[in-house]
Amino acid sequence: MPTLVLHTSPRLPEDALFSADVLAGDSFVHEVLAGQYVRIVDLEGNQAVDTLFYNADDYAERYSAQDTIREQKNIYLTTGTKLISTARNVLLTIVADTCGRHDTLGGACAAESNMVRYAIEKRSMHACRQSFLKGAMQWAIETGSDFGKRDLTANINFFMNVPVTPEGKLTFEDGVSDAGKYVELRAEMDTLIVISNCPQLNNPCNAYNPTPVRVLIWEANKEGNV
Numbered sequence: 001m002p003t004l005v006l007h008t009s010p011r012l013p014e015d016a017l018f019s020a021d022v023l024a025g026d027s028f029v030h031e032v033l034a035g036q037y038v039r040i041v042d043l044e045g046n047q048a049v050d051t052l053f054y055n056a057d058d059y060a061e062r063y064s065a066q067d068t069i070r071e072q073k074n075i076y077l078t079t080g081t082k083l084i085s086t087a088r089n090v091l092l093t094i095v096a097d098t099c100g101r102h103d104t105l106g107g108a109c110a111a112e113s114n115m116v117r118y119a120i121e122k123r124s125m126h127a128c129r130q131s132f133l134k135g136a137m138q139w140a141i142e143t144g145s146d147f148g149k150r151d152l153t154a155n156i157n158f159f160m161n162v163p164v165t166p167e168g169k170l171t172f173e174d175g176v177s178d179a180g181k182y183v184e185l186r187a188e189m190d191t192l193i194v195i196s197n198c199p200q201l202n203n204p205c206n207a208y209n210p211t212p213v214r215v216l217i218w219e220a221n222k223e224g225n226v
Contacts, residue, residue, distance in 0.1 A: 007079040009096035009184045011037060011218050018217040024210030025199035027135030031056050032187040035220025037095065039184040040158055040195075043214055046175035046207035048160040048198040050108045050128045052153065053083060053091050056190035059147055061087045065104050065154040075164065077102040077156065083185070091191050096184035099177045103157040105170055108132065109200045128155075131196035139194075157198075158183050160205045172203040 013019070016039075022028045024047070032038045040049055055061035067084040069075055077083075079097040082090045108128035132152050140147045159177040162170050199210050 005079040006098055006100050007096050008098060009037075009039065009182075011039070011184070013216060016216040016218050019214065021212050021214050022195060022197045023212050024197050024206070025131060026197055027131040027138075028193075028195040028197070028215060029135045029139040030193055030215070030217070032092075032191045032193055032217060033220070034187050034189050034191075036187050037184055037218040037221075038092075038187065038193060039096075039182050039214075039216045039218075041180065041182040041214040041216070042099070042159050042177045043179065044211035045179040045181070046159070046177055046205075046209075047211045047213055048175070048200065048205040049158040049213050050132070050196040050198050051156045051158055052132065052194040053085075053156075054151070054192040054194070055085060055087075055089075055091070056192045059145070059151050059192070061085045061089070062151070062153055063091060063156065065156075069104055075104055077104060077158075077183075082188075083156075090188045092185040092187050094183060095186045096182070099159055099181040099183060101161065101176050102183060103160040103162040104154075105164070106157050106160055106162040106172065106205075108152075108155050108157075108196060109198065127200070128196035128198050131199070132194060135194055135196070139192075155196075157205070160198075162205075172205050174204045175207060 053063040064086045071084050081094045083092045085091050161173045161176050
């Protein structure tokens with residue numbers, strides 16, 4: 001495991017301009033303006049938070065896992081990581097992280113992957129791809145934007161622990177997060193954030209007990225970026 005880069009934020013929850021709790025299995029879609037800060041809080045610990053990011057003015061430009069990994073030369077995300085877009089621009093920068101390790105490779109659970117990985121009778125279980133699609137469709141209805149299934153791509157799994165073995169295989173292990181730990185990002189451009197708060201019950205990514213998370217947003221720091 002690489003060295004954890006832990007860093008706390010100077011921003012206080014009571015000063016946030018926006019706060020919302022996202023229940024396990026629910027989706028969340030919101031725009032974060034350039035310079036604003038967004039924090040995702042693992043309220044009860046060991047909860048995987050599948051997340052997608054897009055240029056709010058052009059959804060064709062979105063978070064690129066491969067470009068982000070190549071740029072930082074690390075498969076895990078933590079303080080200082082710049083999230084790179086498919087157009088090689090910086091979407092957001094992780095400015096604070098009290099967990100210290102976030103997954104870029106595990107992807108989002110789906111009805112199909114649940115059947116393949118676990119058992120065919122798992123097909124009916126709710127999965128992150130469904131939550132992403134529900135959130136995208138609702139956002140499209142509310143805003144009149146062209147945003148849907150084809151826009152769902154490789155995601156980040158905040159707080160999720162997916163080690164890579166010496167043989168190059170991925171394993172889903174107990175989380176390294178705890179109650180109250182968070183990751184905070186500064187938007188470097190107007191960004192659309194799409195969350196599926198993972199409902200997975202078949203592997204330990206949620207400690208077999210999916211729980212809520214909290215999303216907070218602060219205004220841009222007028223005295224400079226911190």
